[in-house]
Amino acid sequence: MEPQLLHSVTDSVATVVIHHPAKRxxxxxxxxxxxPPLLDTLAADPGVRALVxxxxxxxxxAGADISTLQGSPEEAQALAVRAEEALAAFPKPTLAxxxxxCVGGGSQLAAAxxxxxxxxxxxxxxxxxxxxxxxxxxxxxxxxxxxxxAAAKYLLFSGELVDAERALRSGLxxxxxxxxxxxxxxxxxxxxxxSRSQLxxxxxxxxxxxxxxxxxxxxxQARGSGDTVEGxxxxxxxxxxxxxxxxxG
Numbered sequence: 748m749e750p751q752l753l754h755s756v757t758d759s760v761a762t763v764v765i766h767h768p769a770k771r772x773x774x775x776x777x778x779x780x781x782x783p784p785l786l787d788t789l790a791a792d793p794g795v796r797a798l799v800x801x802x803x804x805x806x807x808x809a810g811a812d813i814s815t816l817q818g819s820p821e822e823a824q825a826l827a828v829r830a831e832e833a834l835a836a837f838p839k840p841t842l843a844x845x846x847x848x849c850v851g852g853g854s855q856l857a858a859a860x861x862x863x864x865x866x867x868x869x870x871x872x873x874x875x876x877x878x879x880x881x882x883x884x885x886x887x888x889x890x891x892x893x894x895x896x897a898a899a900k901y902l903l904f905s906g907e908l909v910d911a912e913r914a915l916r917s918g919l920x921x922x923x924x925x926x927x928x929x930x931x932x933x934x935x936x937x938x939x940x941x942s943r944s945q946l947x948x949x950x951x952x953x954x955x956x957x958x959x960x961x962x963x964x965x966x967x968q969a970r971g972s973g974d975t976v977e978g979x980x981x982x983x984x985x986x987x988x989x990x991x992x993x994x995x996g
Contacts, residue, residue, distance in 0.1 A: 748766065750766065750767035750769075750770075750773075750775045750777070750778060750812070751766050751767075751777075751778065751781070752764070752765060752766065752778055752781050752782060752785055753766050753803075754785060754789070756789075756792070756794060756795055758938065758941065759794060759795060759796040759797065759941040760795070760796065760797045760798070760799060760934075760937045760938070760940075760941055761789045761792075761795045761797070761798045761799070762798075762799045762801065763782075763785065763789075763798065763799070763800050763801075764801055764802065764803055765778070765800070765801070765802045765803065765807070765808050765853075765856075766802075766803045767803070767812065768803050768804050768806075770809065770812050771806045771808075771809035771847070771848055772802040772803055772804075772806050772807065772808045772809060772853070773808065773809045773810055773811060773812035773813075773852075774808060774810070774811050774812060774827070774830075774852050774853070774856075775812045776812075776823065776826055779811075779826040779827055779829070779830045779852075780826055780830075782830040782833060782834065783829055783830060783833035786798075786833045786834060786837050787833075789837075790837055790838055790839065790994065793993050795839065796839060796840075796940065796941040796945060797839055797840045797841070797842070797937045797940040797941050798837060798839060798840070798841045798842070799841075799842050799843075799844055799933060799937060800834070800841065800842070800843045800844070800856060800857075800860055801843070801844040801845070801846075801933075802845075802846065802847070802853075804846075804847075805846050805847045806846060806847035806848050807843070807844075807845040807846055807847060807848065807849040807853050807857065807869070808848070808849060808850070808852065808853025808856060808857075809848050809850050809851070809853060810850050810851025810852040810853055810854075810874065811823065811827060811851060811852045824880070824883065827852050827855060828883050828885065828886065830856070831855045831856060831858075831859045831885075831886060831889075832859070832885065834856060834859040834860065835859040835889070835956070838949055838952070838994040839945065839948065839949070839994055840861050840862070840937075840940045840948055840952070841859075841860040841861045841862070842860055842861065842862045842863070842864060842933065842936070842937060842940075843856065843857040843860040843862070843863045843864070844864055844865075844929055844930070844933045845857060845863060845864065845865040845866065845869045845871075845911075845920070846865075846866045846868075846869060846929065847868070847869060847870070848869075848870050848872075848908075849865075849869060849870065849871045849872075850870070850871070850872040850874055850908070851872065851873070851874045851875075854871055854872060854873050855886050857871075858886070858889050858890055858893060858919070859889065861952065862921045863919065863920045863921055864920070864921060864922045864923075864924060864929060864932060864933055864936070865911045865914065865915075865920045865922070865923050865924070865929070866911070866923070866924050866925075866926060866928075866929040867911055867923060867924065867925055867926055868910075868911065868926070869910070869911040869914070869920075869923075870908045870909070870910060870911075871902075871908065871909050871910075871911075871914045871919060871920075872902070872906060872907065872908040872909070873890065873902040873903055873906065874906040875903070875906070876903060876904060876905065876906040877906040882903055887899065887903070890902070890903070893917075893918050893919055894917040894918050894919050895917070895918070898917040898918075898919075911923045942987065942988075943990070944974045944978065944988075944990045944992065945990065945992055945993055945994055946965075946968060946969060946972050946974045946990070946992040947974070949994050950965040950968070950969075953965075968992070972991070972992040973991060973992070974988075974990045974991065974992050977989060977990060977991070978990070
């Protein structure tokens with residue numbers, strides 16, 4: 748099978764799989780270019796309420812497949828940044844499920860997700876210093892927001908790999924699961940995400956990402972959505988709520 752991004756939707760959760768096992772799921776230029784339009788399609792699907800990004804087999808992503816990146820390093824980096832920003836802007840909750848290596852461009856994609864769950868033994872690295880590449884400002888700010896300035900400098904200055912336990916302590920990872928438990932936990936948690944109010948999630952995602960100019964918009968959305976009335980009614984009636992507001996309209 749050619750290197751590509753595979754995707755499926757099950758129980759309202761979209762799963763995007765980085766599939767290039769011959770090179771530890773390194774991203775080719777075509778894969779970087781394919782990610783933004785794929786995310787647009789999934790974002791517009793009202794049946795999708797959360798998204799999981801993972802890698803084929805025992806590796807998340809070893810970065811960029813340098814052999815496929817034609818042209819200048821700046822052009823190659825621009826492809827990666829566009830993909831990263833499209834993932835960060837995805838309007839529904841996103842979760843990176845990480846096994847094995849999550850390095851270079853792979854770490855950029857994981858950092859662009861809202862949450863990161865990793866299996867024991869996973870390794871993380873931000874490696875531009877090994878190649879003499881200037882890490883993009885937007886990617887650097889995102890990394891700093893996750894782990895803080897000191898830990899970000901450690902990763903960026905050294906290019907060293909850190910294990911899942913250190914990533915958890917620094918805030919780069921949200922949960923570390925024992926061998927064999929990652930898929931079960933991701934499925935369980937994304938079912939929870941899919942059952943919650945998209946209205947709450949979408950507003951919280953904007954605010955958490957630093958956008959502060961749409962308070963009035965979200966107040967109006969809440970007023971007209973019916974989600975609050977449904978949530979309170981479900982609580983009082985001791986049943987699961989049936990939220991209807993969606994980001995796709």
